Amino acid sequence: MSKRHLYLLAFAIVAVAFAAMYYKWSVLKFPLQPNAQVQVWTVQAHVEFQPRKGANTVTLQLPANTPGYTVLDERFVARNYSQLEEANSDGREVQWAIRRALGEQDLYYRATIVRADDHQQAGLDFDPLIGEPPVLEEPYATAAQTLLDQVRDRSSNTVTFARELVRRLGESGELSEEVKLLAERYGQDDVARSEFIVQLLATRNIPARVIYGIQLTDADADLEAKMQTWLIVHDGLAWATLDPRTAAEGTPPDLFTWSASGKPLLSIEGEPPSALMFTVSRNLADAMATAERRLEVQDANLVRYSLLSLPLQAQETYRILLMVPIGAFIMLLLRNLVGIKTYGTFMPVLIALAFRETALVAGISLFVVVVGFGLLVRFYLERLRLLLVPRLTAILILVVLLMAAVSVLSNRLGIEVGLSVALFPMVIMAMTIERMSVAWDERGAGTAIREGIGTLIVAALAYVVMSWPPLEHLVFVYPETLLVLFALALLLGRYSGYRLNELFRFRALAREPDPIVPPPAASDATDTATPDAKA
Incomplete structure (x- = not known):
């Protein structure tokens, strides 16, 4: 598959994601901030x-x-x-x-x-239904007819006709004889005047109503x-709203x-x-x-x-699950671009999820205690020459017992954070102990400790990002955000350049070499020799 195809695919995914997010924000009015x-x-x-x-x-x-x-x-x-x-x-x-x-x-x-x-x-x-015309006796009928004729001469269409009629019936100051006479008929109440205007408009086949x-x-x-009260008048195409005052x-x-x-x-x-x-x-x-x-x-x-x-309990679960890809993407950046070594691919993300319950400092302390004690037990079990599966089972049992012991001791000391140690992924902890001990044996203590520290760094950074409330709200309300990460992961999947730590490791190769001074020629050496040497 060519890079152009990959770029087009990533661009299409990002475009769909941003289009869905924009629709939710601008049309459905989903907020971008949690509060x-x-x-x-x-x-x-x-x-x-x-x-x-x-x-x-x-x-x-x-x-x-x-x-x-x-x-x-x-x-x-x-x-x-x-x-x-x-x-x-x-x-x-x-x-x-x-x-x-x-x-x-x-x-x-x-x-x-x-x-x-x-x-x-x-x-x-x-x-646009036409209402019932008013039933007027004389002289009100003649006054209404005269007023409507005068309004027609001063208007150009349906809306201007209605506006002029409203103005004539609602004007203050010196009133015409027709308006004075009709005012006795409908009174000065806004509701009565508005309904009377609708009836007068019906005599000229103009749809109108009071709202x-x-x-x-x-x-x-x-x-x-x-x-x-307000008036709405239909001009043949749509309703127009008029203020009767x-x-x-x-x-x-x-x-x-x-x-x-x-x-x-x-x-x-x-x-x-x-x-x-x-x-x-x-x-x-x-x-x-x-x-x-x-x-x-x-x-x-x-x-x-x-x-x-979804039910509230399921919503809370998905608020956490939707943050897992965020942590995985952070791990992808730190491993493929920075070059930090970790144990396992997604184990730091699972540890970061456990940090959400224990807080960062307490979670790192519990992680160091459990892994440190597990390594001591692992080194002892190595002398017994056990097979892999029985050894992992034994380590898992001891990890669970150690978690229970820490929880009981923390409860007795009044330290509530110790009760959250049970939330650590036990199987992942057991596998970490096993892989760390194997790396210790095969590549030395320094490599094993560096990878352990790298795992904690990735987990800590992933925890900080995954526990940020605005981002958690954004991903839950706009899950299309994960499509953007999906497209970026596809693009990073073809990256094969240098990592950041490799630039530091091989920075000496990037320096310009010192100029090589050629040795002096033989004739020059002879000419510069002392007389005693020539003799």
């Missing part, structure tokens, strides 16, 4: 009313289509009431019912919302929020659409004295939990087929 936080808002609706005798039924409109925001969680508080939620093409509502109620009644609905992604901030998708929304604040404390076009970025069903926000059977109040508070929430909850609301399959769907 990242995002802004969430808690919006609460409080219904207060005096019940009538007998049965009572309360209907409250709920958020359904919320452009720019996502509802993460909903809570209902209605003691002793039955609860029925209904959803249709226009919106959602909850109906509370009770057979008997005494005293003032308080019902609550609370929603936790977060700002949606950019690609999810789609507009309202209602069908209710709350402008969110950045205050952390609970503040009373004002529910306001200023005739401004466009949806404010902080507008949370509560209801667009066209129904009253609150309706109580019998219409007893009632009040509907709203409060808004801003909080900071864990970005990872928020992103996970957002995916569950939008598309649960994105969570079901990921590590986030």
